Amino acid sequence: MSNNSQSMSFNAGQAKGQTQEKASNLMDKASNAAQSAKESIQEGGQQLKQKAQGASETIKEKTGISK
Template sequence: MSSNSQNISFQAGQAKGQTQEKASTMMDKASNAAQSAKESLQETGQQIKEKAQGATESVKNATGINK
């Protein structure tokens, strides 16, 4: 292979490696964002559940069901 062909092949390999690294970084960022969103939704769900339980207890207390 000529020197020029080797250089082109090397550059193509470098470009492929850089593209793979960028894709990997983007996938990691997307995965982290998805995990963060999941945790946020779980926390919001827990807060809603607690508020609903509190409201249920308030209704029970107000109507005398809890006594």
């Protein structure tokens, strides 16, 4: 293989490696964003559930159902 051909092959390999690394980083960022969104939704759901339970208890107390 000529020196120029080896250099081109080396550069192509470097470019491929860099592209794979960038793709991997983007996938990690997307995964982290998805996990964060999932956790936010779960937290919001828990807060809604607690508020609904509190409202239910208040209604039971006001109407005398809990007695």
